[in-house]
Amino acid sequence: MSKIHEISTSSLTLDDIYGIVSNEGKLKLSSDVELRVEKCRKYLDEKVEASSKPVYGVNTGFGSLYNKNISKADLSTLQENLVMSHACGTGNEVPEIIVKLMLVLKIQSLAYGHSGVQLSTLKRLIDFYNEGVYPVVYEMGSLGASGDLAPLAHLCLPLIGLGEVNHQGKRYSGEEINKLKNWEPIKFRAKEGLALLNGTQLMSAYGLYACINANKLFNWANKIGALSIDAFDGRIEAFDAKVHDIRPHKGQQHVAEQIRSFLEGSEIIGQPKKHVQDPYSFRCIPQVHGASMEAIAYAKNVFTVEINAVTDNPNVFPDDDEIISAGNFHGQPLALVLDFLTLALAELGSISERRTYQLVSGSRELPNYLVANPGINSGLMIPQYTAASLVSQNKQYCTPASSDSIVSSNGQEDHVSMGANAAIKTYNVVQNLYGILAIELITAAQAMEFRKPMKSSAILESLVGNFRKHVAFIEDDRVLYHDIEAARCFLRNQQ
Numbered sequence: 001m002s003k004i005h006e007i008s009t010s011s012l013t014l015d016d017i018y019g020i021v022s023n024e025g026k027l028k029l030s031s032d033v034e035l036r037v038e039k040c041r042k043y044l045d046e047k048v049e050a051s052s053k054p055v056y057g058v059n060t061g062f063g064s065l066y067n068k069n070i071s072k073a074d075l076s077t078l079q080e081n082l083v084m085s086h087a088c089g090t091g092n093e094v095p096e097i098i099v100k101l102m103l104v105l106k107i108q109s110l111a112y113g114h115s116g117v118q119l120s121t122l123k124r125l126i127d128f129y130n131e132g133v134y135p136v137v138y139e140m141g142s143l144g145a146s147g148d149l150a151p152l153a154h155l156c157l158p159l160i161g162l163g164e165v166n167h168q169g170k171r172y173s174g175e176e177i178n179k180l181k182n183w184e185p186i187k188f189r190a191k192e193g194l195a196l197l198n199g200t201q202l203m204s205a206y207g208l209y210a211c212i213n214a215n216k217l218f219n220w221a222n223k224i225g226a227l228s229i230d231a232f233d234g235r236i237e238a239f240d241a242k243v244h245d246i247r248p249h250k251g252q253q254h255v256a257e258q259i260r261s262f263l264e265g266s267e268i269i270g271q272p273k274k275h276v277q278d279p280y281s282f283r284c285i286p287q288v289h290g291a292s293m294e295a296i297a298y299a300k301n302v303f304t305v306e307i308n309a310v311t312d313n314p315n316v317f318p319d320d321d322e323i324i325s326a327g328n329f330h331g332q333p334l335a336l337v338l339d340f341l342t343l344a345l346a347e348l349g350s351i352s353e354r355r356t357y358q359l360v361s362g363s364r365e366l367p368n369y370l371v372a373n374p375g376i377n378s379g380l381m382i383p384q385y386t387a388a389s390l391v392s393q394n395k396q397y398c399t400p401a402s403s404d405s406i407v408s409s410n411g412q413e414d415h416v417s418m419g420a421n422a423a424i425k426t427y428n429v430v431q432n433l434y435g436i437l438a439i440e441l442i443t444a445a446q447a448m449e450f451r452k453p454m455k456s457s458a459i460l461e462s463l464v465g466n467f468r469k470h471v472a473f474i475e476d477d478r479v480l481y482h483d484i485e486a487a488r489c490f491l492r493n494q495q
């Protein structure tokens with residue numbers, strides 16, 4: 001039986017939201033949220049009826065058309081036109097996991113009672129989620145300024161019987177899915193289209209996904225890095241707590257402690273060494289991984305604030321009798337941190353590839369490319385090339401999107417965040433990093449075979465044992481694509 005999550009005004013963590021989506025939970029509104037939403041809508045309807053005073057997005061045009069007053073008879077058409085005209089997305093489809101997150105985050109943001117949507121509109125979005133009806137959204141089109149306008153337009157088109165959705169492996173038009181589910185199209189009221197389209201839910205969904213996976217990737221980078229240290233016959237002194245206590249960055253200290261714990265009891269780490277120090281990619285794991293850890297923590301804090309926020313415009317305050325046009329939709333806080341997170345994750349991949357390179361280079365009494373009979377066998381020569389190509393692409397993704405701004409809406413929207421582009425880059429770096437670490441794991445596990453009969457720690461021996469159920473030792477050349485994919489799946493699915 002699916003667990004039901006009640007949408008309320010209580011603060012949520014990133015893990016809360018991701019858990020709902022990952023565990024196929026269902027949504028419902030709390031009674032308090034229903035009262036808030038209905039109160040705000042009633043206030044807005046009464047305001048529109050009682051006054052012709054221009055209120056941005058309620059009875060005016062949008063963007064640079066803010067000075068065009070709209071008659072009361074046309075307010076519904078205005079909102080429908082807004083959603084239709086803004087559905088200008090292009091490029092790849094947004095992955096289903098991100099669309100699911102967008103739905104939950106949009107529902108949550110509207111639930112605070114400051115947006116003016118109808119309760120029926122909010123409940124229909126919940127129906128989409130609960131019934132597995134996922135609107136087709138495209139990656140490109142958002143400037144991350146007035147929120148994620150184009151992507152959110154695609155997310156909301158099916159509310160009025162337009163656009164497309166994916167449902168149980170099939171593609172339906174908005175009209176078809178409404179007929180299939182016996183849903184009547186929503187008839188928008190004043191401000192409603194704007195409330196749906198203004199918001200940071202594309203950026204937030206990608207950011208939430210990236211933060212959750214960043215934690216997992218960070219932990220894998222430490223564990224695989226420790227395995228590589230033993231596979232390379234590395235030294236333990238660089239991880240001594242005394243070293244890190246005199247440069248007490250929290251991330252650095254944490255990583256050093258983790259590496260020590262992973263290697264505790266290893267015969268290999270305890271044997272006498274011929275070399276007095278290791279390359280930076282081994283010796284400086286605490287400093288490099290630790291810096292990424294602190295960047296990930298900062299990103300998580302920013303996105304935790306964002307997923308508990310109201311990010312449309314204008315904001316409605318029924319208790320204060322105010323409707324305020326402002327800029328909570330602007331993606332700058334997210335754009336900056338997404339660029340930072342992209343760099344932090346790319347660095348985990350960069351240093352990982354260097355360890356892979358060292359392990360296949362024929363150093364420390366390991367055979368070239370980690371095969372017993374090099375020449376006729378190329379062994380692990382080319383996986384390092386693949387890792388290098390992924391690292392290079394990640395470096396290109398590190399060009400900050402947030403440093404750009406292109407004026408739009410005839411100069412009214414004259415500074416934009418480009419946060420949506422930053423979000424998509426971060427997503428791509430996450431995918432690449434799974435591949436880079438998968439290749440390091442294959443390489444380190446392979447190298448460990450040449451250290452036998454000496455053993456690593458119980459933790460790392462268990463890691464290799466579990467991994468060998470998915471990727472076998474490479475005796476002779478074989479198609480390694482399958483091994484890399486199996487290793488990627490191992491990293492995604494194991495805790």
